[in-house]
Amino acid sequence: MTGRALVICREAGRTYGRGPVAVVAVHGTNCQVDTRDRIAVMGPSGSGKSTLLHLMAGLEQPTSGEVVWPWYADGVGPKAWVRARAMAIGVVFQSPSLIATLDVAENTGLPLVLAGESADRARVRALAALDRVGVADLAGRLPDDISGGQAQRVAVARVLASRPRLVLADEPTGRLDRSTGRHVVDVLLAAVDEIGAALVVSTHDQAVGERLPTHWTMRDGRLHLHPDGGTP
Template sequence: MTALVSCREVSRTYGRGDAATVALRPTVCDVEPGARIAVTGPSGSGKSTLLHLMAGLEDPSGGTVSWPGIGSRSELRPGPLAMIFQGPSLLPPLSVIENVALPRQLAGAPSDEALEEARAALARLELSELADKLPEEISGGQAQRVAVARVLASRPLLILADEPTSQLDRGNGAHVIDVLLEAADAAAAALVIATHDHTIADRFATRWTVADGVVITDRS
Protein backbone atom coordinates (compact mmCIF):
# COMPACT_ATOMS: atom_id res chain seq x y z
CA MET A 1 0.00 0.00 0.00
CA THR A 2 1.38 3.41 -0.98
CA ALA A 3 1.67 5.78 1.97
CA LEU A 4 -0.04 9.15 1.77
CA VAL A 5 2.82 10.73 3.72
CA SER A 6 6.20 9.23 4.57
CA CYS A 7 8.71 10.64 7.08
CA ARG A 8 12.28 9.36 7.02
CA GLU A 9 14.57 10.42 9.88
CA VAL A 10 12.67 13.71 10.01
CA SER A 11 13.72 16.17 12.70
CA ARG A 12 13.01 19.79 13.54
CA THR A 13 15.08 22.25 15.55
CA TYR A 14 14.16 25.87 16.15
CA GLY A 15 16.88 28.45 16.65
CA ARG A 16 20.64 28.00 16.67
CA GLY A 17 23.50 27.52 19.09
CA ASP A 18 22.70 27.87 22.76
CA ALA A 19 19.19 29.09 21.90
CA ALA A 20 18.35 25.98 19.86
CA THR A 21 15.28 23.98 20.83
CA VAL A 22 14.84 20.45 19.55
CA ALA A 23 11.12 20.03 18.83
CA LEU A 24 11.31 16.70 17.03
CA ARG A 25 14.09 14.13 17.06
CA PRO A 26 14.77 11.88 14.03
CA THR A 27 11.51 10.11 13.29
CA VAL A 28 10.41 7.42 10.86
CA CYS A 29 6.67 7.04 10.25
CA ASP A 30 4.10 6.53 7.50
CA VAL A 31 0.41 7.32 7.18
CA GLU A 32 -1.36 4.87 4.91
CA PRO A 33 -4.74 5.35 3.18
CA GLY A 34 -7.62 4.90 5.61
CA ALA A 35 -5.40 5.11 8.71
CA ARG A 36 -6.89 6.24 12.03
CA ILE A 37 -4.05 7.57 14.18
CA ALA A 38 -4.14 9.46 17.47
CA VAL A 39 -0.92 11.29 18.40
CA THR A 40 -0.75 11.79 22.15
CA GLY A 41 1.67 13.49 24.48
CA PRO A 42 1.94 16.52 26.77
CA SER A 43 1.93 20.12 25.52
CA GLY A 44 5.26 21.01 23.95
CA SER A 45 6.21 17.39 23.28
CA GLY A 46 6.35 17.80 19.48
CA LYS A 47 2.87 16.72 18.36
CA SER A 48 2.08 19.93 16.47
CA THR A 49 5.53 20.02 14.90
CA LEU A 50 5.05 16.48 13.55
CA LEU A 51 1.68 17.38 12.01
CA HIS A 52 3.05 20.61 10.50
CA LEU A 53 5.88 18.68 8.86
CA MET A 54 3.43 16.10 7.51
CA ALA A 55 1.30 18.92 6.14
CA GLY A 56 4.27 20.50 4.37
CA LEU A 57 3.82 23.68 6.39
CA GLU A 58 7.35 23.55 7.79
CA ASP A 59 10.68 22.39 6.42
CA PRO A 60 12.49 19.66 8.37
CA SER A 61 15.90 20.41 9.85
CA GLY A 62 16.96 16.91 8.87
CA GLY A 63 15.56 13.93 7.00
CA THR A 64 12.82 13.97 4.38
CA VAL A 65 9.05 14.17 4.14
CA SER A 66 7.33 12.92 0.99
CA TRP A 67 3.76 12.28 -0.12
CA PRO A 68 3.90 9.15 -2.34
CA GLY A 69 0.14 8.67 -2.44
CA ILE A 70 -0.63 12.32 -3.15
CA GLY A 71 2.15 13.80 -5.26
CA SER A 72 4.51 16.69 -4.77
CA ARG A 73 4.38 19.21 -1.94
CA SER A 74 2.81 21.75 -4.28
CA GLU A 75 -0.14 19.40 -4.88
CA LEU A 76 -1.15 19.03 -1.23
CA ARG A 77 -3.57 21.95 -1.08
CA PRO A 78 -6.28 22.64 -1.88
CA GLY A 79 -7.79 19.19 -2.03
CA PRO A 80 -5.81 16.08 -1.10
CA LEU A 81 -4.55 17.25 2.30
CA ALA A 82 -6.49 19.34 4.81
CA MET A 83 -5.49 20.53 8.26
CA ILE A 84 -7.48 21.66 11.27
CA PHE A 85 -5.42 24.03 13.39
CA GLN A 86 -5.54 24.46 17.13
CA GLY A 87 -5.93 28.23 16.88
CA PRO A 88 -8.15 30.53 14.78
CA SER A 89 -7.87 29.87 11.05
CA LEU A 90 -10.93 31.48 9.44
CA LEU A 91 -10.44 34.41 7.06
CA PRO A 92 -11.98 37.52 8.72
CA PRO A 93 -13.40 39.20 5.57
CA LEU A 94 -15.35 36.11 4.50
CA SER A 95 -18.62 34.86 5.94
CA VAL A 96 -18.75 31.43 7.56
CA ILE A 97 -20.17 29.74 4.46
CA GLU A 98 -17.62 31.51 2.22
CA ASN A 99 -14.81 30.26 4.48
CA VAL A 100 -16.11 26.71 4.26
CA ALA A 101 -16.58 26.85 0.48
CA LEU A 102 -13.20 28.45 -0.26
CA PRO A 103 -11.01 25.30 -0.54
CA ARG A 104 -13.40 23.70 -3.03
CA GLN A 105 -13.49 26.90 -5.08
CA LEU A 106 -9.69 27.09 -5.08
CA ALA A 107 -9.66 23.48 -6.26
CA GLY A 108 -11.74 24.48 -9.29
CA ALA A 109 -15.27 23.57 -8.21
CA PRO A 110 -18.04 25.85 -9.55
CA SER A 111 -19.17 28.41 -6.98
CA ASP A 112 -22.72 27.01 -6.70
CA GLU A 113 -21.40 23.49 -6.13
CA ALA A 114 -18.87 24.64 -3.53
CA LEU A 115 -21.51 26.59 -1.63
CA GLU A 116 -23.92 23.63 -1.68
CA GLU A 117 -21.22 21.37 -0.25
CA ALA A 118 -20.39 24.03 2.34
CA ARG A 119 -24.02 24.17 3.46
CA ALA A 120 -24.10 20.39 3.81
CA ALA A 121 -20.91 20.39 5.88
CA LEU A 122 -22.26 23.13 8.17
CA ALA A 123 -25.49 21.18 8.61
CA ARG A 124 -23.57 18.06 9.66
CA LEU A 125 -22.01 20.07 12.47
CA GLU A 126 -25.30 21.79 13.36
CA LEU A 127 -23.95 25.19 12.31
CA SER A 128 -26.38 26.16 9.55
CA GLU A 129 -27.58 29.22 11.46
CA LEU A 130 -24.06 30.69 11.34
CA ALA A 131 -23.70 30.58 7.55
CA ASP A 132 -23.98 34.32 6.92
CA LYS A 133 -22.07 35.51 10.00
CA LEU A 134 -18.50 36.81 9.96
CA PRO A 135 -15.82 35.08 12.06
CA GLU A 136 -15.80 38.03 14.50
CA GLU A 137 -19.49 37.40 15.20
CA ILE A 138 -19.10 33.83 16.44
CA SER A 139 -17.43 32.28 19.48
CA GLY A 140 -14.05 30.57 19.47
CA GLY A 141 -15.68 27.18 19.87
CA GLN A 142 -18.03 27.83 16.97
CA ALA A 143 -15.10 28.99 14.83
CA GLN A 144 -13.28 25.74 15.54
CA ARG A 145 -16.31 23.73 14.46
CA VAL A 146 -16.57 25.84 11.29
CA ALA A 147 -12.93 24.99 10.57
CA VAL A 148 -13.86 21.31 10.83
CA ALA A 149 -16.76 21.87 8.41
CA ARG A 150 -14.34 23.53 5.97
CA VAL A 151 -12.18 20.41 6.01
CA LEU A 152 -15.15 18.10 5.46
CA ALA A 153 -16.27 20.14 2.45
CA SER A 154 -12.84 19.96 0.82
CA ARG A 155 -12.96 16.15 0.30
CA PRO A 156 -9.35 15.42 1.36
CA LEU A 157 -7.48 12.11 1.19
CA LEU A 158 -5.67 12.98 4.42
CA ILE A 159 -6.98 14.98 7.37
CA LEU A 160 -4.51 16.26 9.97
CA ALA A 161 -6.16 17.68 13.08
CA ASP A 162 -4.15 19.51 15.74
CA GLU A 163 -6.11 19.44 19.04
CA PRO A 164 -9.41 20.12 17.20
CA THR A 165 -11.47 19.87 20.41
CA SER A 166 -9.28 22.03 22.66
CA GLN A 167 -11.71 24.98 22.54
CA LEU A 168 -14.86 22.87 22.85
CA ASP A 169 -16.81 21.48 25.78
CA ARG A 170 -16.94 17.70 26.10
CA GLY A 171 -20.28 17.34 24.32
CA ASN A 172 -19.35 19.43 21.30
CA GLY A 173 -15.89 17.87 21.25
CA ALA A 174 -17.34 14.38 21.10
CA HIS A 175 -19.69 15.46 18.29
CA VAL A 176 -16.80 16.88 16.27
CA ILE A 177 -14.87 13.62 16.61
CA ASP A 178 -17.99 11.66 15.59
CA VAL A 179 -18.35 13.78 12.45
CA LEU A 180 -14.63 13.61 11.61
CA LEU A 181 -14.60 9.82 11.88
CA GLU A 182 -17.82 9.46 9.87
CA ALA A 183 -16.55 11.82 7.16
CA ALA A 184 -13.19 10.07 6.97
CA ASP A 185 -14.97 6.72 6.64
CA ALA A 186 -17.29 8.03 3.92
CA ALA A 187 -14.39 9.51 1.92
CA ALA A 188 -11.96 6.66 2.66
CA ALA A 189 -9.63 9.37 3.97
CA ALA A 190 -6.86 8.90 6.52
CA LEU A 191 -7.26 10.81 9.78
CA VAL A 192 -4.42 11.79 12.11
CA ILE A 193 -5.34 13.72 15.23
CA ALA A 194 -3.07 15.23 17.87
CA THR A 195 -4.78 15.21 21.26
CA HIS A 196 -4.06 15.14 24.97
CA ASP A 197 -7.53 13.68 25.63
CA HIS A 198 -7.19 9.94 26.12
CA THR A 199 -10.94 9.37 25.75
CA ILE A 200 -10.56 10.66 22.18
CA ALA A 201 -7.34 8.75 21.53
CA ASP A 202 -9.01 5.51 22.61
CA ARG A 203 -11.43 5.81 19.68
CA PHE A 204 -8.59 5.48 17.16
CA ALA A 205 -7.15 2.20 15.89
CA THR A 206 -3.53 3.31 16.27
CA ARG A 207 -1.83 5.52 18.82
CA TRP A 208 1.50 7.27 18.49
CA THR A 209 3.07 8.74 21.61
CA VAL A 210 5.36 11.78 21.59
CA ALA A 211 7.58 12.73 24.53
CA ASP A 212 10.44 15.26 24.40
CA GLY A 213 10.46 15.13 20.62
CA VAL A 214 10.63 11.35 20.43
CA VAL A 215 7.84 9.62 18.51
CA ILE A 216 6.87 6.03 19.38
CA THR A 217 4.74 4.64 16.55
CA ASP A 218 4.27 1.00 17.53
CA ARG A 219 1.18 1.31 19.72
CA SER A 220 -2.06 -0.08 18.26
Protein backbone atom coordinates in the same frame (compact mmCIF):
# COMPACT_ATOMS: atom_id res chain seq x y z
CA MET B 1 -0.91 -0.06 8.49
CA THR B 2 -4.13 -0.48 6.55
CA GLY B 3 -3.42 0.32 2.91
CA ARG B 4 -1.59 2.59 0.53
CA ALA B 5 0.88 5.05 2.03
CA LEU B 6 -0.23 8.69 2.02
CA VAL B 7 2.74 10.24 3.83
CA ILE B 8 6.07 8.79 4.96
CA CYS B 9 8.55 10.39 7.35
CA ARG B 10 12.12 9.13 6.95
CA GLU B 11 14.36 10.31 9.77
CA ALA B 12 12.43 13.58 9.51
CA GLY B 13 13.43 16.14 12.12
CA ARG B 14 12.82 19.83 12.78
CA THR B 15 15.18 22.13 14.65
CA TYR B 16 14.59 25.82 15.28
CA GLY B 17 17.59 28.12 15.56
CA ARG B 18 21.27 27.25 15.46
CA GLY B 19 24.17 26.64 17.80
CA PRO B 20 23.67 26.78 21.56
CA VAL B 21 20.17 28.26 21.23
CA ALA B 22 18.92 25.56 18.86
CA VAL B 23 15.72 23.79 19.91
CA VAL B 24 14.95 20.33 18.53
CA ALA B 25 11.18 20.17 18.18
CA VAL B 26 11.15 16.78 16.44
CA HIS B 27 14.06 14.34 16.42
CA GLY B 28 14.66 12.06 13.43
CA THR B 29 11.31 10.33 13.02
CA ASN B 30 10.25 7.31 10.99
CA CYS B 31 6.53 6.78 10.52
CA GLN B 32 3.91 6.24 7.86
CA VAL B 33 0.21 7.03 7.47
CA ASP B 34 -1.85 4.82 5.16
CA THR B 35 -5.30 5.14 3.65
CA ARG B 36 -8.08 4.92 6.23
CA ASP B 37 -5.67 4.94 9.19
CA ARG B 38 -7.07 6.38 12.43
CA ILE B 39 -4.15 7.53 14.58
CA ALA B 40 -3.97 9.50 17.82
CA VAL B 41 -0.65 11.20 18.53
CA MET B 42 -0.61 11.57 22.31
CA GLY B 43 1.64 13.67 24.47
CA PRO B 44 1.81 16.81 26.61
CA SER B 45 1.95 20.35 25.26
CA GLY B 46 5.39 21.12 23.85
CA SER B 47 6.23 17.49 23.07
CA GLY B 48 6.42 18.08 19.31
CA LYS B 49 2.98 16.84 18.23
CA SER B 50 2.02 19.97 16.30
CA THR B 51 5.38 20.18 14.56
CA LEU B 52 5.09 16.56 13.46
CA LEU B 53 1.66 17.22 11.93
CA HIS B 54 2.97 20.37 10.23
CA LEU B 55 5.77 18.31 8.68
CA MET B 56 3.25 15.74 7.45
CA ALA B 57 1.12 18.50 5.94
CA GLY B 58 4.06 20.19 4.24
CA LEU B 59 3.44 23.37 6.24
CA GLU B 60 6.99 23.15 7.56
CA GLN B 61 10.10 21.69 5.97
CA PRO B 62 12.27 19.17 7.82
CA THR B 63 15.75 20.32 8.74
CA SER B 64 16.94 16.72 8.60
CA GLY B 65 15.64 13.64 6.84
CA GLU B 66 12.64 13.89 4.54
CA VAL B 67 8.86 13.75 4.28
CA VAL B 68 7.43 12.20 1.13
CA TRP B 69 3.93 11.86 -0.29
CA PRO B 70 3.98 8.72 -2.49
CA TRP B 71 0.93 9.77 -4.52
CA TYR B 72 2.78 12.88 -5.74
CA ALA B 73 3.65 12.52 -9.43
CA ASP B 74 7.18 13.50 -10.41
CA GLY B 75 7.26 16.14 -13.08
CA VAL B 76 4.44 18.25 -11.66
CA GLY B 77 5.52 21.88 -11.40
CA PRO B 78 5.93 23.55 -7.99
CA LYS B 79 2.71 25.58 -8.20
CA ALA B 80 0.65 22.58 -9.29
CA TRP B 81 2.23 20.50 -6.53
CA VAL B 82 1.36 23.04 -3.83
CA ARG B 83 -2.25 23.11 -5.07
CA ALA B 84 -2.44 19.30 -5.24
CA ARG B 85 -1.08 18.93 -1.72
CA ALA B 86 -3.44 21.58 -0.36
CA MET B 87 -6.41 19.71 -1.82
CA ALA B 88 -5.20 16.25 -0.75
CA ILE B 89 -4.23 17.10 2.84
CA GLY B 90 -6.60 18.97 5.13
CA VAL B 91 -5.54 20.48 8.46
CA VAL B 92 -7.90 21.24 11.34
CA PHE B 93 -6.14 23.63 13.71
CA GLN B 94 -6.76 24.14 17.43
CA SER B 95 -8.29 27.53 16.64
CA PRO B 96 -10.85 27.64 13.81
CA SER B 97 -9.23 30.83 12.40
CA LEU B 98 -12.34 31.94 10.55
CA ILE B 99 -12.25 35.28 8.73
CA ALA B 100 -14.56 37.67 10.59
CA THR B 101 -15.85 39.51 7.50
CA LEU B 102 -16.85 36.32 5.61
CA ASP B 103 -19.95 34.33 6.46
CA VAL B 104 -19.74 30.65 7.36
CA ALA B 105 -20.32 29.40 3.81
CA GLU B 106 -17.71 31.81 2.40
CA ASN B 107 -15.19 30.74 5.04
CA THR B 108 -15.83 27.10 4.23
CA GLY B 109 -15.43 27.58 0.48
CA LEU B 110 -12.46 29.96 0.61
CA PRO B 111 -9.71 27.29 0.28
CA LEU B 112 -11.47 25.95 -2.80
CA VAL B 113 -11.60 29.42 -4.37
CA LEU B 114 -7.92 29.94 -3.59
CA ALA B 115 -7.19 26.59 -5.25
CA GLY B 116 -8.92 27.71 -8.45
CA GLU B 117 -12.55 26.63 -8.06
CA SER B 118 -15.25 29.03 -9.24
CA ALA B 119 -17.11 30.85 -6.48
CA ASP B 120 -20.37 29.10 -7.43
CA ARG B 121 -18.82 25.64 -7.38
CA ALA B 122 -17.02 26.39 -4.12
CA ARG B 123 -20.29 27.45 -2.52
CA VAL B 124 -22.05 24.24 -3.58
CA ARG B 125 -19.27 22.14 -2.08
CA ALA B 126 -19.13 24.32 1.05
CA LEU B 127 -22.85 23.93 1.69
CA ALA B 128 -22.58 20.16 1.24
CA ALA B 129 -19.69 20.02 3.73
CA LEU B 130 -21.57 22.16 6.26
CA ASP B 131 -24.55 19.84 5.94
CA ARG B 132 -22.23 16.85 6.46
CA VAL B 133 -21.15 18.19 9.88
CA GLY B 134 -24.63 19.36 10.85
CA VAL B 135 -24.27 23.15 10.66
CA ALA B 136 -25.82 23.98 7.27
CA ASP B 137 -28.23 26.32 9.07
CA LEU B 138 -25.28 28.56 9.99
CA ALA B 139 -24.22 29.18 6.37
CA GLY B 140 -25.22 32.84 6.31
CA ARG B 141 -23.93 33.78 9.77
CA LEU B 142 -20.70 35.59 10.57
CA PRO B 143 -18.09 33.92 12.84
CA ASP B 144 -18.81 36.33 15.69
CA ASP B 145 -22.41 35.10 15.75
CA ILE B 146 -21.66 31.41 16.39
CA SER B 147 -20.28 29.48 19.37
CA GLY B 148 -16.77 28.05 19.72
CA GLY B 149 -18.03 24.52 19.15
CA GLN B 150 -19.95 25.58 16.06
CA ALA B 151 -16.88 27.41 14.75
CA GLN B 152 -14.76 24.27 15.14
CA ARG B 153 -17.36 22.25 13.24
CA VAL B 154 -17.18 24.86 10.49
CA ALA B 155 -13.40 24.44 10.49
CA VAL B 156 -13.92 20.69 10.01
CA ALA B 157 -16.32 21.40 7.14
CA ARG B 158 -13.78 23.74 5.54
CA VAL B 159 -11.29 20.87 5.41
CA LEU B 160 -13.82 18.28 4.24
CA ALA B 161 -15.08 20.48 1.38
CA SER B 162 -11.99 19.55 -0.63
CA ARG B 163 -12.54 15.82 0.13
CA PRO B 164 -8.89 15.29 1.13
CA ARG B 165 -7.12 11.94 1.28
CA LEU B 166 -5.63 12.79 4.69
CA VAL B 167 -7.00 14.90 7.55
CA LEU B 168 -4.58 16.13 10.21
CA ALA B 169 -6.33 17.53 13.29
CA ASP B 170 -4.05 19.44 15.65
CA GLU B 171 -5.58 19.52 19.16
CA PRO B 172 -9.06 20.08 17.66
CA THR B 173 -10.74 20.03 21.09
CA GLY B 174 -8.05 21.92 22.98
CA ARG B 175 -10.15 25.07 23.49
CA LEU B 176 -13.53 23.40 23.97
CA ASP B 177 -15.31 22.06 27.03
CA ARG B 178 -15.51 18.28 27.40
CA SER B 179 -19.06 17.88 26.05
CA THR B 180 -18.52 20.14 23.03
CA GLY B 181 -15.16 18.53 22.31
CA ARG B 182 -16.70 15.07 22.36
CA HIS B 183 -19.30 16.20 19.82
CA VAL B 184 -16.65 17.72 17.55
CA VAL B 185 -14.75 14.41 17.60
CA ASP B 186 -18.00 12.58 16.77
CA VAL B 187 -18.48 14.86 13.77
CA LEU B 188 -14.88 14.53 12.65
CA LEU B 189 -14.85 10.72 12.82
CA ALA B 190 -18.17 10.40 10.98
CA ALA B 191 -17.07 12.82 8.28
CA VAL B 192 -13.73 11.15 7.51
CA ASP B 193 -15.49 7.78 7.42
CA GLU B 194 -17.91 9.18 4.86
CA ILE B 195 -15.26 10.57 2.52
CA GLY B 196 -12.82 7.69 3.10
CA ALA B 197 -9.96 9.84 4.39
CA ALA B 198 -7.17 8.86 6.77
CA LEU B 199 -7.13 10.74 10.07
CA VAL B 200 -4.31 11.73 12.43
CA VAL B 201 -5.29 13.62 15.60
CA SER B 202 -2.78 15.18 17.96
CA THR B 203 -4.09 15.52 21.49
CA HIS B 204 -3.10 15.53 25.14
CA ASP B 205 -6.63 14.44 26.10
CA GLN B 206 -6.76 10.72 26.89
CA ALA B 207 -10.51 10.64 26.24
CA VAL B 208 -9.96 11.88 22.69
CA GLY B 209 -7.09 9.48 22.08
CA GLU B 210 -9.21 6.52 23.15
CA ARG B 211 -11.60 7.24 20.28
CA LEU B 212 -8.97 6.17 17.72
CA PRO B 213 -7.63 2.61 17.38
CA THR B 214 -3.93 3.39 16.86
CA HIS B 215 -1.88 5.37 19.38
CA TRP B 216 1.50 7.03 18.91
CA THR B 217 3.23 8.96 21.70
CA MET B 218 5.45 12.05 21.52
CA ARG B 219 7.91 12.70 24.36
CA ASP B 220 10.47 15.49 24.16
CA GLY B 221 10.31 15.54 20.38
CA ARG B 222 10.68 11.79 19.97
CA LEU B 223 7.94 9.66 18.44
CA HIS B 224 7.15 6.26 19.93
CA LEU B 225 5.02 3.91 17.84
CA HIS B 226 2.87 1.19 19.32
CA PRO B 227 2.34 -1.48 16.64
CA ASP B 228 -0.45 -3.19 18.57
CA GLY B 229 -2.38 0.10 18.57
CA GLY B 230 -2.33 0.53 22.34
CA THR B 231 -0.63 2.97 24.65
CA PRO B 232 2.39 1.92 26.73
